[in-house]
Amino acid sequence: MKVTVFGVGYVGLVSGTCLAELGNQVVCVDIDAARIERLLAAEIPFHEPGLSDMVRGNVAAGRLSFTSDAAAAVAHGDLLFIAVGTPPAEDGSADLSQVLAVAATIGGQMEDFKVVVNKSTVPVGTGDQVEGVVADALQQRQRADLGFAVVSNPEFLKEGAAIGDFMRPDRVVIGCDSTEVGQRARTLLSRLYAPFNRHHERTLYMDRRSAELTKYAANAMLATRISFMNEIANLADAVGADVDAVRRGIGSDERIGQSFLYAGTGYGGSCFPKDTQALVSTAKLHGLDMQVVQAVERVNQAQKSILLQRVVERFGDDLRGLTFGVWGLAFKPDTDDMREAPSRVVVRGLLERGARVLAHDPVAMANAREQLNADLQDHADLLTRLSLCFSPQDAVAGVDALVIVTEWKAYRSPDFEALAQAMRQQVIFDGRNLYDPAQMREAGFQYVGIGRRSGI
Ligand SMILES: NC(=O)c1ccc[n+]([C@@H]2O[C@H](COP(=O)([O-])OP(=O)(O)OC[C@H]3O[C@@H](n4cnc5c(N)ncnc54)[C@H](O)[C@@H]3O)[C@@H](O)[C@H]2O)c1
Structure with missing residues (x-):
C-alpha cells in the first residue's frame, strides 16, 4: 500500500520504517530539512536499537524514502499518517499546532x-479539528468534492524497544466513525495491519473519541503504577521495609501483574x-477535576528529587569540595532522549550545592551536553564543575559517591x-535499585537504594 508519514521523530520514523519492512511503499516527510538531509545520508537522528539497519535495508529495497517536499508526500500516500510532536503548552494542554499544520497541508x-x-x-476531539481544517482548506480551493476520512490510530511503542513494539503490538487501536468514508478508511487500515493479525486479531475498532482517550488513559494508568510504587517505596524507607519484596508480593497477584511496579527516581x-x-x-475543559492523575504527577515531581534528598541526608546541604559520579543521563535505557529526564534534576541539584x-x-552524551547546557545557560559557573565522561570508570575516579x-x-x-x-x-x-543491598554491604559499600532501607 502507499503510505506517507508526516514527522520523522521517534514515532514517525519507526512507524514508517516498519510499515516499509512489511512491504508497503512509504514516504516520510518532515519540515526539518536538516533531519531529512541526514536521513538521506543514512544517518539516523536518534538512538533506537535496530532502526538503523532496518532503515538502510528498506531504502536499498526502494520501499522507503525521505523528503521535505510536502506536496509530493501528500500526492504519494493513500494513507497519510500524522506523527508530529504534541508538546505541552504553557498551561499543560497539548499544543496541537504541528498536527493542525499538517492537516492544513x-x-x-x-x-x-x-x-x-x-x-x-x-x-479527545482533535480528530474533529483535523477534519475541520482539511475541509476548510478544500473549501478554499473549491475542491470540497474531494473525499477524505480522519482516523485515530494512537501509537503505544516504547522508545528503546520501539521496533519490537510496533511489529508485535499488544493491540492496534483504530478509531473511525461509521460514515461511508469512515468505513472505507477502516477497510484500508485493516489491510495495512493484517500482517499483525495472523495469529489472532489484535485490532480494536472503536469510535474516534474513544481511541483518542484510550492512549491518554493507558499512559496515565502506567504513570499511576509508577507513582504508586514510589510512594510505597518512600513509606518502606520510613518503616524499614524493602519495596522490592513488596513489589514481588503484590506483582504475583494476577489482578495486579508484575509490570511497571519498580520504584525509582520518577518517570x-x-x-x-x-x-x-x-x-x-x-x-x-469539561469541568472535571482528575484528582488521581494530578496526584500522580505531583508524586513524580517530588520523586525526581529523592536522590538529592538522600545525598543531603548523608553529606549535608553544602557539597562543596565533594565529587559525585552520575551513571545514566537518558530518561530510560536504550534511548538518547533527555526530555524530562530525572538526571537533569539530579545533576543540577548537585551542582547548585557546590x-x-x-x-x-x-549513548545520550551528545543530547545530554546540549540539554544540560540549555538547562544551565544562565548559570555558566555551575557548568564549569560538570564533566561528561567517556566511560563509566572515568565517571567514578576519585568520587565521594556514585549516583x-x-x-x-552496562x-x-x-x-x-x-x-x-x-x-x-x-x-x-x-x-x-540495581544491586542487592546485603551484597553491597559485604563488598564494603554504603548503599542507599529507593525503598530498601531494611536491606542495609
Ligand atoms: N516518543 C514516544 O515514545 C511516543 C510514543 C507514543 C506516542 N508518541 C506521540 O507521538 C507524537 C510524536 O512523538 P515523537 O516523540 O516521535 O516526536 P518528535 O519530537 O521526536 O518528532 C516530531 C517530528 O515532527 C516533525 N514535524 C513537526 N511539524 C511538522 C510538519 N508540519 N510536517 C512534517 N513534520 C513535522 C518535527 O520536525 C520532528 O522531526 C507525539 O504526539 C507523542 O506524544 C510518542
Whole structure:
C-alpha cells in the first residue's frame, strides 16, 4: 500500500520504517530539512536499537524514502499518517499546532481521496479539528468534492524497544466513525495491519473519541503504577521495609501483574509527563477535576528529587569540595532522549550545592551536553564543575559517591572491587535499585537504594 508519514521523530520514523519492512511503499516527510538531509545520508537522528539497519535495508529495497517536499508526500500516500510532536503548552494542554499544520497541508495539496491517520497523541476531539481544517482548506480551493476520512490510530511503542513494539503490538487501536468514508478508511487500515493479525486479531475498532482517550488513559494508568510504587517505596524507607519484596508480593497477584511496579527516581521522557498533564487539562475543559492523575504527577515531581534528598541526608546541604559520579543521563535505557529526564534534576541539584559532577551515559552524551547546557545557560559557573565522561570508570575516579539514575545494562554488573578502589568514598545512591543491598554491604559499600532501607 502507499503510505506517507508526516514527522520523522521517534514515532514517525519507526512507524514508517516498519510499515516499509512489511512491504508497503512509504514516504516520510518532515519540515526539518536538516533531519531529512541526514536521513538521506543514512544517518539516523536518534538512538533506537535496530532502526538503523532496518532503515538502510528498506531504502536499498526502494520501499522507503525521505523528503521535505510536502506536496509530493501528500500526492504519494493513500494513507497519510500524522506523527508530529504534541508538546505541552504553557498551561499543560497539548499544543496541537504541528498536527493542525499538517492537516492544513493535506487539505491544501490533496487531489484524490485520502485517509488521514492520526498517530500523534492528541486530546479527545482533535480528530474533529483535523477534519475541520482539511475541509476548510478544500473549501478554499473549491475542491470540497474531494473525499477524505480522519482516523485515530494512537501509537503505544516504547522508545528503546520501539521496533519490537510496533511489529508485535499488544493491540492496534483504530478509531473511525461509521460514515461511508469512515468505513472505507477502516477497510484500508485493516489491510495495512493484517500482517499483525495472523495469529489472532489484535485490532480494536472503536469510535474516534474513544481511541483518542484510550492512549491518554493507558499512559496515565502506567504513570499511576509508577507513582504508586514510589510512594510505597518512600513509606518502606520510613518503616524499614524493602519495596522490592513488596513489589514481588503484590506483582504475583494476577489482578495486579508484575509490570511497571519498580520504584525509582520518577518517570521522565516525552510522554508520561506531558500526557498526564494534557489529560488533566482536557478534564478541566469539561469541568472535571482528575484528582488521581494530578496526584500522580505531583508524586513524580517530588520523586525526581529523592536522590538529592538522600545525598543531603548523608553529606549535608553544602557539597562543596565533594565529587559525585552520575551513571545514566537518558530518561530510560536504550534511548538518547533527555526530555524530562530525572538526571537533569539530579545533576543540577548537585551542582547548585557546590559539588563537582562526573557524568556518563552509554549513548545520550551528545543530547545530554546540549540539554544540560540549555538547562544551565544562565548559570555558566555551575557548568564549569560538570564533566561528561567517556566511560563509566572515568565517571567514578576519585568520587565521594556514585549516583545511579538510569538502569542501563552496562551498569548492572560492574566490577565492584575495581569500583571501590576507584572511589574516594564507597557510597552509592542507587535510583534504580540495581544491586542487592546485603551484597553491597559485604563488598564494603554504603548503599542507599529507593525503598530498601531494611536491606542495609
Ligand atoms: N516518543 C514516544 O515514545 C511516543 C510514543 C507514543 C506516542 N508518541 C506521540 O507521538 C507524537 C510524536 O512523538 P515523537 O516523540 O516521535 O516526536 P518528535 O519530537 O521526536 O518528532 C516530531 C517530528 O515532527 C516533525 N514535524 C513537526 N511539524 C511538522 C510538519 N508540519 N510536517 C512534517 N513534520 C513535522 C518535527 O520536525 C520532528 O522531526 C507525539 O504526539 C507523542 O506524544 C510518542
